[in-house]
Amino acid sequence: MTDSSAPLPRPRSDLTEPPDAPQALAGALGVLQGRMLLHVSPARVGFLRAQLDAGRSGLVLCGPNALQQAKRLRETEAFSGPLLVDPGVYEVRAASEEDPFPDVSEGTFTFDDPLAVSLAEQRAAGVTAPLTPTGYLHAEDSDALKAAVRQVAALNDPQVVFAAPIDVGWLREEDSVRQLIAYLQLVKGPKALMLGGQMDPLARHPRAVGHLRQIVAQVPGTALLRTDLAAFGALAAGAVFTAFGAGSRLRHVIAPGEKAKTSKKGGGFASSPHVLFPELMDFFLGKTLADRFAGAPLPVCTCAACAGERALDSFADNAGDRQARAAAHNVAVLMEWLRTLTAVAPGTARQRWWHERCLAAVDRYPLLNAELKQPDGFKAPAQLKRWALAAPADEVAPARVDAKNYRRS
Known part of the structure; x- marks a missing residue:
């Protein structure tokens, strides 16, 4: 449930004024600014490394041997691009008020601080910046979120990326979004959201895409990792960086204890x-x-x-x-799309480019099905249709004859 004692988001003096410019990342983190990384398992790095755009992308390693692979990339394979390691603690344990950074390691003493140990291990592996080993943040669990934020804020280290693996239920209603924004604003360094939920999390709630854009606009230093199309949508909206999942498992988070569902x-x-x-x-x-x-x-x-x-x-x-x-x-x-997106000026023009691209893709489905004489051959995914409806904030989405079809899912 939401916490009535939580701080409120810092208000804007004039809701008609343009959003703030994206927060510039300081120090070594500056290399991440404006990039879309690839979230990938260590075993698949070799499949895609040659296609990475060195000036616009990089890697987020997640899974067994991620630390070892990061160290190998730095020390023996001469990889000099942006490199993060996602501890993935949220896959197996939920955060709690008492334990926002659960200890899932083996062979360490119980009095070791799992947060400090994880940050040190990542730095030793040569990462661009360490991500916090945050447990899964269930919808509206404000106590767990508050505890995680307080510990990260106490580090007073803007070179640490606060990983916030949130259930997409946080994006369902305005009250929980406002509370999420208020807590994230307390962290000085970058905040890396990861969305949890079965199948396509952003398709679960009609207002989730809009609320995600609201968070990006109101929380300086917001990033979005382990996602899909939203990596482009968030980057267009002003996220400091994003990461697209190189495999279906790495395009969303499944809550601990749940079995992943698959689409037909x-x-x-x-x-x-x-x-x-x-x-x-x-x-x-x-x-x-x-x-x-x-x-x-x-x-x-x-x-x-x-x-x-x-x-x-x-x-x-x-x-x-x-x-x-x-x-x-x-x-x-993906790199072709990224080069095109980043060639457009940040702000409304970039948001408009993304919106128009999604509109064109949704419109292509019925045309292609007609060409193939298969009325139900291909069906536009719900999230794509949501982005197609999400016009830039200062524009009104054009009236469409088939608007009801966009809103069905």
């Missing part, structure tokens, strides 16, 4: 790699794409990884190096 389009054991279809702005199994286009030619992909030599139906199974090639394709497309 990618459920169960994947018999083929997940492939990003650029014009639809969504991932599909390679086999699904091959089946949908069985009677029609699929355009040849011109991304930097495919180089005009293969179509997306060439990823129909996991044989050979198809998983590695699909991962390289996905990252190459």
Whole structure:
């Protein structure tokens, strides 16, 4: 439940004035400014490293051996780009008022401070900045959030990134959003939100996308990690940096103790790699794409990884190096989008670019289905439709004949 004693967000003197410019990150953190990193498991770094845009991206490692892989990248593989390690404590333990940074390590003394130990280990591995090992923050658990914020604020270290793995229920109502904003404002350094919930968290609540943009606008130093399309939406809205999940598991957080649900389009054991279809702005199994286009030619992909030599139906199974090639394709497309986005001036123009791109993708679904003579062949994901409705703050979304279809999910 929300805490009535929580501080209120600092008010704006005039709600018509433009939002503040994104907070400039200080010191070594400055290299993260304006970037979209890739959130990836250590085992898959080799699949995508060659496609990273050195000037606009970087890596967030999460999972077993993340610290060891970070150290290896720095010391033996000459990786000089932005590098973070996500401790991922929130995957196995929830935060509480008594224990906001749960100890999940083995072989350490019980009196060791898990927060201090984790920060020191990350720094020893050569990270750009350490992330706090925060437990999962259940919806409206203000006591756990308050305890985590107080401990981070007491560090008085603006080079530490406060990881805030929040259940998306925090974004459901205005009261809980206001409280979340108020607590996050107490942390001087950057705050890295990660959204928890089954399937597509931002699709669960109609106002979640708008509330996410509100947090980015009102909390200086907000970042968004372990996400999907929202990595671009948040960056367009002024987030200091973001991270796109390189695998479906790393595009959202599952609450500790819950089993991840899977969608029909990618459920169960994947018999083929997940492939990003650029014009639809969504991932599909390679086999699904091959089946949908069985009677029609699929355009040849011109991304930097495919180089005009293969179509997306060439990823129909996991044989050979198809998983590695699909991962390289996905990252190459994301980097193209990132270069285009960051070429647009920050502020309303960038938000407008993202909004128009989402609108175009949603509109493409029925047209492609008509071309393939498959009325239900492809269905626009709910989150994409939400971003298509989220016009820049100073603009009114255009009236649309099919607006009811946008709001169904």
